[in-house]
Amino acid sequence: MTTTNKLVTKDGRKVNVRPDTLDFRDQMFVPTLVEVPTRIDLEDYKRHEVPILDQGTEGACTGFGLAANVNYLLRKRKIVPDRTSVSPFMLYHLAKRYDEWPGENYEGSSARGAMKGWHKHGVCASDLCDNSANVSEEALREAPKRSLGAYSRVNHKDLVAMHSAIAEVGILYATAAVHTGWENVGGDGVIKKADQIIGGHAFAIVAYDEEGLWIQNSWGPGWGKGGFARISYDDWLANGSDIWVARLGVPMNLRAAESIAVGSSSAVSHAGAYSNLEMRRHIISIGNDGLLSPGGTFGTSRKDVENIFARDFTALTKNWKKKRILLYAHGGLVDEGAAVQRVSEYRAQLLQAEIYPVSFIWHTDFFTSLTNILQDAVRRRRSEGFLDDAKDFMLDRLDDALEPVARIPGKAIWSEMKGNALAATSNEAGGARIAVECLNKLPKEVEIHIVGHSAGAIFHAPLIDMLVQKGRSIKTCTLWAPACTVKLFKQSYLPSIENGKIGRFALFTLNEKAEQDDHCAHIYNKSLLYLVSNAFEKEPHIPLFRDGEPLLGMEKCINADSRLRDLFGSQNADWVRAPNDQKAKQANYSTSRHHTDFDDDEATVRATLVRMLGTEQVEGKFSFKRTKSSMRDKRQFLTEQS
Known part of the structure; x- marks a missing residue:
């Protein structure tokens, strides 16, 4: 396995996510005895019509990957489902505020930082926060409508725990080291394992089968299989970095x-x-x-x-x-x-x-x-x-x-x-x-x-x-x-x-x-x-x-x-x-x-x-x-x- 430091794909997409640092305070996900299906089909997920996002050349994949999670959870919510698309840029800006590195004058961030930002502030609708550096007053006021509830880190080396978490919640927030195989994904959506690492990337895991994990990416619907791809278990175990699973919180307004x-x-x-x-x-x-x-x-x-x-x-x-x-x-x-x-x-x-x-x-x-x-x-x-x-x-x-x-x-x-x-x-x-x-x-x-x-x-x-x-x-x-x-x-x-x-x-x-x-x-x-x-x-x-x-x-x-x-x-x-x-x-x-x-x-x-x-x-x-x-x-x- 070889590594480059270019942190950008051949078509100009930045892959600069940083792995979470060690933190013993992380709450770990513990699988329950709920029956885990032998497979969760990608088509079942697609029925929720979660939008395929495109981050373009922005180095904001932590926000875009987490936004896919939030969009899915909002649509799937049994009581008052919400089809609003949330702002990936708010999640990204907050990730830089809460990650482990000083200041905000850099690109890339960590999954834990993004989760903390969502946990502390919620997330606003996509039209209230663009890619400018500042999160507006209006965005901060609207964000608590989509708050984070319980969330846990999942052992990214434990496939049983990962399958159980997907079965319980339906989606995972993930980061991994990406290689040149991600640059050449065909219409079948299969990511072919390659040796040359380009950088780090965040995305959502939405389904699985006997061959691997189906992911929703943020490189637009023209990438892979309509914006989706499958990473093999061998590839994941070699290159996966972090996994988080979350539930929505209850929207609250306190004025007094x-x-x-x-x-x-x-x-x-x-x-x-x-x-x-x-x-x-x-x-x-x-x-x-x-x-x-x-x-x-x-x-x-x-x-x-x-x-x-x-x-x-x-x-x-x-x-x-x-x-x-x-x-x-x-x-x-x-x-x-x-x-x-x-x-x-x-x-x-x-x-x-x-x-x-x-x-x-x-x-x-x-x-x-x-x-x-x-x-x-x-x-x-x-x-x-x-x-x-x-x-x-x-x-x-x-x-x-x-x-x-x-x-x-x-x-x-x-x-x-x-x-x-x-x-x-x-x-x-x-x-x-x-x-x-x-x-x-x-x-x-x-x-x-x-x-x-x-x-x-x-x-x-x-x-x-x-x-x-x-x-x-x-x-x-x-x-x-x-x-x-x-x-x-x-x-x-x-x-x-x-x-x-x-x-x-x-x-x-x-x-x-x-x-x-x-x-x-x-x-x-x-x-x-x-x-x-x-x-x-x-x-x-x-x-x-x-x-x-x-x-x-x-x-x-x-x-x-x-x-x-x-x-x-x-x-x-x-x-x-x-x-x-x-x-x-x-x-x-x-x-x-x-x-x-x-x-x-x-x-x-x-x-x-x-x-x-x-x-x-x-x-x-x-x-x-x-x-x-x-x-x-x-x-x-x-x-x-x-």
Whole structure:
């Protein structure tokens, strides 16, 4: 078997599909005991009149092959069959967003990427999305009508499983390496096995007999047997790459903001396409080096950012009495799912209050790395069973022992995360910098509000500098348990607070007792800020000799700094320590008891909203679902108590 790298047939058709990479998360198809026919005739399939597509010279076969599957499933559906032809180009564009390779500026994609795109967004009618790079708003709105339900990978080397899957569903989505035999298929439709491989291709498997598998191609009706051909079993076993089988989902429309929040919850299996579209209006996805992240459910391009400010914000706020925009940056322990869930839960109340939220999702999920680091540090510092038998008075010493061991891996990851946060604005192509440029085109009357939780305060530091340099004022800035150093705060925040460019500043922190009573993964027995200050920042804690790096979110660091004490004695800066019992004054009320509580503590969120609106109180209720991380934390706690 020989291979060429031309990736194009002799008549100019591109064959550039990429095999799926290994992913143990794939759900594998398991054959049932349903009787499998000895053959499924091609003529039985043809009675459904599935259109034969022609991709021409476009390198979009992943979209065209999957479109054949969707078209068949829609026509075969027992309840309300649909003869609409779907857009292969939408499926192809989404495949590039969800496959394993960075960016979208390449041709070819993977079958898994196409399945993920269909799963997350659905697919629109063919006339709503052409071969241009952008999927239109209308296409995204219409796509959930044709959603994907259950789907599985089929072992492409298991012919029994393949026959069973075809018998159950009627069609498979396949990719294979194609050879020169595909260029010379006669009217009988037989593909003659050849040795010279040209490239990779995606198509549909629609029937089988004792000789091989019948496929529906996307090279027009003039190819093979009216657009169909048969690949022998030997050929398939030598060159087949990937097989997927799918069922249609139920079309759904969710319009209420509260329903969209539930649809985005980590407690459900996935965020449906119906909620994804609404949430994309409020999300800017940031990846490595602070650049926009184009892949995944909420992948963001420069055009997407421009649309948020120029189109979505303008359209939604046109009848508002006062236009406000909130820039929110989540904390470092948060993964994408939890971050999206939070902004979806804020969305209803904020829009009702005439505040348009924009959330920077900057792909941190430091929690998983932190837990692994601490578990490894414990293993290095104790004999088996030591921690279980440790007395309370020894826990402080345990923390002292963990800090230097956790410092080397922890500081490296923390520094990388901080670098990405700062680069989002400092990098010329940074996602936050692009957002500020777009925001600056809005009228000066638009109020700008900023909220950051934990490491979100690091993310916002250069963003505030850039806004001020462009002559914009910030109406309010609220930081919840900020993980930024006091030094960074004095460089980036304090000058704008003192000169009035930040109209009103509020700091929410835990009190010292709560900070000491907190924990990290039930291993380190103080808050995350203690661990960052003592182990992950520039100046490590040395017991009895030196405290760690001062952080703005720690009560003891503020009390030790005369300039900060003076700041919070001034008229335009407030400091709220939690938990407290100031229920009568909403702006100062917080019931947070842990570092991670602030973003879903109703009292804290309400206090922040009151400050943005400049009122004494607000009505309405915030409803927060548990994130995966909080449920994991709860399970761990319950396990320890049992």
